[in-house]
Structures are given as C-alpha cells and as structure tokens.
Amino acid sequence: MPVPTEGVGSVPRPDYLLTAMANHAAGTGDAAALEAAADRAVAETLAAMEATGSPIITDGEQSKPSFATYPLAGLDNLAPDGVVIPFEDGHTRQLPRLTAGPFRYAAYTGDYVARAKKHTALPIKQAVISPSAIALIYPQDGLADYSRDAFLADLIDECEKDIRSAFDAGADSVQIDFTEGRLSCKLDPSRALLRDFVALNNQVIDRFSEEERQRIGVHTCPGGDQDSTHSADVDYADLLPDLFQINAGRFFMQMASEADRPRVLEIVARERRPGQRVYVGVIDVINETIETPEMVRDRVLEAAQILGADNLGTTDDCGFSPFGDDIVTARATAFAKIKARVDGTRMANEALGLV
Numbered sequence: 001m002p003v004p005t006e007g008v009g010s011v012p013r014p015d016y017l018l019t020a021m022a023n024h025a026a027g028t029g030d031a032a033a034l035e036a037a038a039d040r041a042v043a044e045t046l047a048a049m050e051a052t053g054s055p056i057i058t059d060g061e062q063s064k065p066s067f068a069t070y071p072l073a074g075l076d077n078l079a080p081d082g083v084v085i086p087f088e089d090g091h092t093r094q095l096p097r098l099t100a101g102p103f104r105y106a107a108y109t110g111d112y113v114a115r116a117k118k119h120t121a122l123p124i125k126q127a128v129i130s131p132s133a134i135a136l137i138y139p140q141d142g143l144a145d146y147s148r149d150a151f152l153a154d155l156i157d158e159c160e161k162d163i164r165s166a167f168d169a170g171a172d173s174v175q176i177d178f179t180e181g182r183l184s185c186k187l188d189p190s191r192a193l194l195r196d197f198v199a200l201n202n203q204v205i206d207r208f209s210e211e212e213r214q215r216i217g218v219h220t221c222p223g224g225d226q227d228s229t230h231s232a233d234v235d236y237a238d239l240l241p242d243l244f245q246i247n248a249g250r251f252f253m254q255m256a257s258e259a260d261r262p263r264v265l266e267i268v269a270r271e272r273r274p275g276q277r278v279y280v281g282v283i284d285v286i287n288e289t290i291e292t293p294e295m296v297r298d299r300v301l302e303a304a305q306i307l308g309a310d311n312l313g314t315t316d317d318c319g320f321s322p323f324g325d326d327i328v329t330a331r332a333t334a335f336a337k338i339k340a341r342v343d344g345t346r347m348a349n350e351a352l353g354l355v
Contacts, residue, residue, distance in 0.1 A: 002354040003300060003312050004055070005345040006279070008219055008252055009127040009175065010067060010319030011060035011334045012327055017041040021065070021324060038063035043119045048331075052339040053346075056123045056172060059116040067177050067322040068129050071105035071162065072096055072137070083136045085183070089228035093323065098137045101146030103154045109174075110165025123172035127219070127319075130178045131159040131204050132197035152200070159204045163216065175217040175252060176201065178243075179318075182222050183231040185238040194242050205247045217250030217279070218243070224254075224318030227286040227328050232257070236264045240271045248276070254317035255281040256291075256299060265306040272311075279313035282344065283337045285320050288329065290336045296344020301351060309352050314345045 013021075020037035023029025041062040049057035064070040072078060082097035109126050116124050138151050166174050178201065184194040205213060220243060223230035236258070243251070251272070258264050268278055282299040283291055300314055320334040321327070349355045 002349040003304070003309055003314060003345055003352070004279075005314040005342055006056040006125055007054065007058055007338060007341075008316050008319045009058050009061050009125075009177070010064075010321045011045060011062075011338075012321040012329055012331045013060075013062055013324060014041055014044070014331065017062060018325065018327070039115065042115055046116060046120045046122075048335050049338070050120060050122060052335055053342045054122075054338060056125050057120065058125050058127065059112055061112075061127065061319065061321075063112065063115070065324050067127060067319060068095070068133055070107055070109075071129065071134065071158070074106045075104075077101070077103075078137070085223075085230055087223065087225055087228040087230050088232070089226065091226060091228065093225065095136055097139055098143065098151070101143060101151060101154070103151055103158065105158045105162060108162050108165040109171075110162075110169035113166050113169035113171045117170055124170065125173050125175060126166040126171040127175045127177055128159070128162050128166065130176045130180070130197075130201055130218075131155050132178065132200050133180050134159070135197075135200060136180070156200075156203050160207050163204070163208070167212070167215075173215045173217060173250070175219050175250075176205075176248070177219050177322075178246075179219070179221055179223050179230075179322075181220050181243060182234045182236075182239050185234045186231045189238075191238065191242060194239070198242050198245050202245075202247050213247060214249035214275075216248045217252055218246050218248045219252040219318075221254035221281075221318040224285055225323055226326055227288070229286065237267055240267050244272045244276060250277050250279060250313070252279045252315045253281060255303070256284040256317050257281070257286065261299070261302060262306060265303055269307050275311070277311040277313055278307060279315040280307075281317035282314045283316040283341050285316050285318045285329070285334075285337070288333060290333060291340045291344070293340050293343035293347055296340055297347040297351065300345055300348035304348070304352060309354060314341060314348075316341060
C-alpha cells in the first residue's frame with residue numbers, strides 16, 4: 001500500500017477564537033459566544049485541512065485550551081502550582097496540582113469528534129493526552145484521603161473512557177500525546193521514570209482489543225511551544241527501546257528537525273516491533289520556513305531506504321499550536337506546511353512505485 005500521511009493535531013487558533021476564549025476566562029464573555037466561535041473555527045479549520053488534500057484530518061484542536069489540559073478545564077479540585085516544564089528559550093508551562101479526590105475528567109474527546117463530524121465527511125483523527133502526563137498532577141507528598149494508587153486507578157478508567165468516547169463518536173483513529181517521554185529521560189537518566197510512564201500507558205492501551213490497538217497511536221517529540229523545545233538534547237537512543245514497548249500500533253515521531261536522521265532511523269529499524277507502523281516527521285513545525293514538496297519527498301525516500309516502505313507513514317514533527325495561546329506560527333504557514341507534506345508524500349509514493 002502507499003505510504004500514508006496524517007498530521008499530529010493542532011493548528012493555530014484564529015484571532016476571533018482566542019478573543020472569545022480570553023473573554024470567557026475573564027468572565028466578560030458568555031459560553032454561547034465561545035461555543036459559536038469554536039464551532040466556526042472548527043468548520044474553517046476542517047475546510048482548510050480538506051483543501052490541503054489530506055486524506056485523514058483533525059479539527060486542529062481548536063476548542064481545546066491545550067493538548068494537555070483539556071480534561072482538567074473547569075475542575076474545582078485543582079491548584080495552579082503544579083509541575084513546571086521549562087523550555088530551552090527560557091519560558092515555562094505549568095501543570096495544575098490535584099488537591100482532592102476523586103479524579104474525573106471534565107471533558108472527553110468524543111465531544112470534539114462529534115463537533116468535527118458535523119462539518120466533514122473525511123476520516124477524523126483525534127488526539128488525547130497520555131495518562132502518564134495527567135499523572136503528573138498528583139502531588140509528590142500525596143493526599144491524606146486519596147492515595148496515589150486510588151488516583152491512578154481512577155486515571156486509568158478516565159483515560160480509557162476518553163479514548164472510547166472518541167471511537168464511539170466515530171473517530172477513525174486516536175493518537176496518545178506522549179511528549180513527556182523524552183523529557184522523562186532528561187529528568188531521570190536511569191529511565192526508571194520513563195518505564196513507569198510506559199507501564200502506566202500500557203495499562204490503558206491493554207484494555208482495548210488488538211484491532212482497536214492498531215487504530216491507537218503514540219506521538220513523541222521533544223516538545224514544541226513558541227518555536228522552542230524542552231528535551232531536544234535527549235538522545236533518541238535513550239527513549240526508543242522503551243517507547244516501542246508501548247502496545248500501540250502506530251508511532252508518530254519528530255524527525256524532520258533531527259540533526260542526524262539516518263542514525264535515528266537506524267535505531268528505529270532496530271527497536272520497533274513487528275506490526276508497528278512508524279510515521280516519521282517530515283515537517284519541522286518550529287522552523288517558520290515552509291518546506292517544498294521535493295524536500296518532503298526526499299525525507300520520505302530517506303526513511304524508506306532505512307525502514308522500508310511497509311509500515312512507514314509521514315507526519316509533522318509536532319502540533320503547530322499545542323497550547324491554545326501559541327500564535328508564533330501563522331495559520332497560513334501551518335496549512336502550507338501540511339500541504340507540502342501531503343504533496344511530498346504523494347511524490348515519494350510515485351518514486352517508490354506505490355501508486
């Protein structure tokens with residue numbers, strides 16, 4: 001079959017949606033105005049995705065506050081002083097901290113899928129946050145009336161419910177965002193933390209059938225926010241042996257911005273398990289230069305030479321705007337890069353004789 005292509009998820013939100021989000025957060029805008037703006041942004045984003053020729057599209061995560069915190073928005077048992085994630089350019093992002101149990105999601109991605117399906121007939125891919133990322137909200141010193149074990153049991157149930165909600169709403173596939181995987185190697189070079197993350201994620205994925213797991217993917221990258229990363233200095237060799245122990249069928253890997261792609265691709269070829277399809281990043285989302293289709297074609301052919309065309313796909317290195325307020329990249333730039341990926345992958349398929 002031809003090498004498939006699909007994006008990671010987010011694209012920058014339009015100004016009118018950012019304004020509606022800010023007004024709602026400040027209490028100066030009502031929920032109806034926010035919903036109307038979100039619905040308009042989703043419709044426009046899906047139309048723009050279709051115009052790129054993408055065979056599988058996303059809603060651009062338009063109505064999510066961020067890729068990581070959508071299940072938490074509106075919960076009343078959180079404090080703002082949780083884990084801090086530093087980026088290389090000096091800015092930080094901070095997770096909330098759980099203050100009491102039980103833990104439940106405030107939103108499930110099935111609602112995003114249902115909204116998107118009103119505006120397109122194309123297959124919808126839905127991104128969800130990993131259980132290992134949400135696990136970071138539990139305080140290190142614990143909670144008196146809510147043990148970590150009880151929290152993790154609730155978390156696993158909620159993550160499963162989130163993924164199932166997407167499938168039940170008609171999602172073609174679900175992608176688990178696991179950007180903390182590479183970061184964990186930086187925080188704990190022994191990789192014990194990474195292995196704990198992998199084991200936790202597998203507790204969720206293993207609740208699904210083999211057929212369903214083939215429709216579940218995992219995305220890994222060194223972070224991508226305001227054109228900066230948090231763990232690009234971590235060698236993929238430290239991550240990949242454990243990453244491919246996750247029992248998912250698809251892996252979406254940042255690759256375009258890697259300094260030595262052939263070396264990393266050789267590690268992928270050695271470490272991935274049979275049946276695991278690897279979608280290599282061919283678009284550098286933190287570089288504002290728009291790739292040409294020929295550049296993408298050459299990156300695909302490079303990967304195919306090492307990994308083979310079977311069980312190979314293409315993607316973007318990361319979402320273009322994982323956090324809702326990240327407006328460094330223009331929407332037009334994001335869609336131009338997506339079109340280059342689609343066109344370049346088609347050119348590579350032609351060169352490989354697969355179409």
